[in-house]
Amino acid sequence: MARFLFTTWEGGGHVQPMLLVARDLAARGHAVLALSDPCNAPDAAALGVPFRAWTTAPFQSGKTRDDDRLRDHEADNPLAVIQRLLDRVMAGPALAYARDTLAAINAFAPDVIVSQELLLGPMAAAEARGLPLALLAANVWSLPTLPGAPPFGAGMLPAASDEERGMHAMVSQMSRTFFQAGLPDLNAARAALDLPPLKDLFEQLDAAKAILVATSKAFDFAPEPLPAPFVHVGPYLADPAWVESFTPPPGDAPLVLVSFSSLYQAQEPVLRAVIAALGQLPVRGVVTTGPTIDPAAFDAPDNVVVVRSAPHGDLLKDAALFVTHAGHGSTLRPLMAGVPLLCLPMGRDQNDNAARVTHRGAGLTLPADSAPDTIAAAARRLLDEPAFKTATEVLGAAIRADEAARDAAAALEALAP
Incomplete structure (x- = not known):
């Protein structure tokens, strides 16, 4: 020992x-x-x-x-x-x-x-x-x-x-x-x-x-x-220890999971833009704010739920799209689940992670100050074009092998x- x-x-x-x-x-x-x-x-x-x-x-x-x-x-x-x-x-x-x-x-x-x-x-x-x-x-x-x-x-x-x-x-x-x-x-x-x-x-x-x-x-x-x-x-x-249990909203519409940094990066504006974008789409949106931001700070349309935390490991099994700042864990976990990413990096390692995603065809990257219409258009592409899902599954399988x-x-x- x-x-x-x-x-x-x-x-x-x-x-x-x-x-x-x-x-x-x-x-x-x-x-x-x-x-x-x-x-x-x-x-x-x-x-x-x-x-x-x-x-x-x-x-x-x-x-x-x-x-x-x-x-x-x-x-x-x-x-x-x-x-x-x-x-x-x-x-x-x-x-x-x-x-x-x-x-x-x-x-x-x-x-x-x-x-x-x-x-x-x-x-x-x-x-x-x-x-x-x-x-x-x-x-x-x-x-x-x-x-x-x-x-x-x-x-x-x-x-x-x-x-x-x-x-x-x-x-x-x-x-x-x-x-x-x-x-x-x-x-x-x-x-x-x-x-x-x-x-x-x-x-x-x-x-x-x-x-x-x-x-x-x-x-x-x-x-x-x-x-x-x-x-x-x-x-x-x-999932970190502070994550609480959560039941996703019912329905057959694609599930879109949104998660930005667990640390504070002044992410309220980009979260509001993503929430507004999801309100334009026929999806079920789940937005997790993390421990630094109060979910009550956001007004959400009927098809979007905003909570402080949810078990991403469970939700990714049914998710069709992951919208994220592209932190390391928030990038690799969706990839391993075969879920394409929409990346809106805000600094730190996030631009580098987003570059690795888009270079392999597993997602798209937008500026963090993108308008809701721009975010909605990118999300539609990721949901509708099968090439993104195919590329994500290939990369995700390789990452799972490295994890094993x-x-x-x-x-x-x-x-x-």
């Missing part, structure tokens, strides 16, 4: 996958402990994963709009988003995250540290104690450190020419340069831990013996095979002494 300490933060869809990996290790006889924001304690408890909360590091006690400390929806350009990540997650609080991780190490005595890829503080703590470190990314890789992958953020397709490869390299280098603004804070944290300074912020990731990318290689645009220490380990997806073969637990066991 080995002991594994998992460190993550309340960043939405990456929490549940990490807890699922921890649960798998526990089922194999290992001891696990999840270190995260207090608001994630119920998710850990639902999976039987022992939990410890951040105390010195920034944390969220709830999942409401007011609890969100990143507030990246307020940033008006990509550089501002990066600066918020640096100041509020990656570098600014690195020493606080490291100190909480060291306290957990003292109490739990882990053999391996497993960190979410943006938490540099726990990585430095593992380095300071000489413990094996793995990174777990529950999405397509988001940092400019993976050769051969399209730059993250803009929804770029794989390079098809030397000119495009050169452009990708330039964009990646620019992104890497932007992140160096966090280097002074990271080096200050490292100095407090008696670690030498780094010349590049991303050198901190070099402490990891393995970087586990928890998505489907059939879905991803990354090179195959991935260069070491990267490895695809398959997707880890499930997922092996993050085995990859982590290989790191244990």
Whole structure:
């Protein structure tokens, strides 16, 4: 038996996958402990994963709009988003995250540290104690450190020419340069831990013996095979603990499921536009707002129901269309169920996920500020043209195969002494 300490933060869809990996290790006889924001304690408890909360590091006690400390929806350009990540997650609080991780190490005595890829503080703590470190990314890789992958953020397709490869390299280098603004804070944290300074912020990731990318290689645009220490380990997806039971509206009309981010991204306008669009169509609409938005804030036509949550795993069995912001879990789960997607990305990894969907013919992408008539027209195409359903079933079958073969637990066991 080995002991594994998992460190993550309340960043939405990456929490549940990490807890699922921890649960798998526990089922194999290992001891696990999840270190995260207090608001994630119920998710850990639902999976039987022992939990410890951040105390010195920034944390969220709830999942409401007011609890969100990143507030990246307020940033008006990509550089501002990066600066918020640096100041509020990656570098600014690195020493606080490291100190909480060291306290957990003292109490739990882990053999391996497993960190979410943006938490540099726990990585430095593992380095300071000489413990094996793995990174777990529950999405397509988001940092400019993976050769051969399209730059993250803009929804770029794989390079098809030397000119495009050169452009990708330039964009990646620019992104890497932007992140160096966090280097002074990271080096200050490292100095407090008696670690030498780094010349590049991303050198901190070099402490990891393995970087586990928890998505489907059939879905991803990354090179195959991935260069070491990267490895695809398959997707880890499930309904979160806060989801409540729900009975879909009766009838024979196609069921259209709508779900945007579980975090706040100022998604009220796009939700209102989608609701109005569904009101123009002969469908049964179910809109889930998530924990950050009150369903009562929306007026809906008779054929649309707006609720805070519903079990997507059950509803997707009967759904004909999924309308989404294209977060990682909200993209892969419909694909695995053979349900075409209408993507209206709003930032983060969403443009990249939407690009992977449309490139394979499994859906359509529109701007998040599209008018109801435009959304309704796209939804009609996806419901009426069988090519979308066919392409979705092909891609979904490949993703299901990757899920069936997922092996993050085995990859982590290989790191244990």
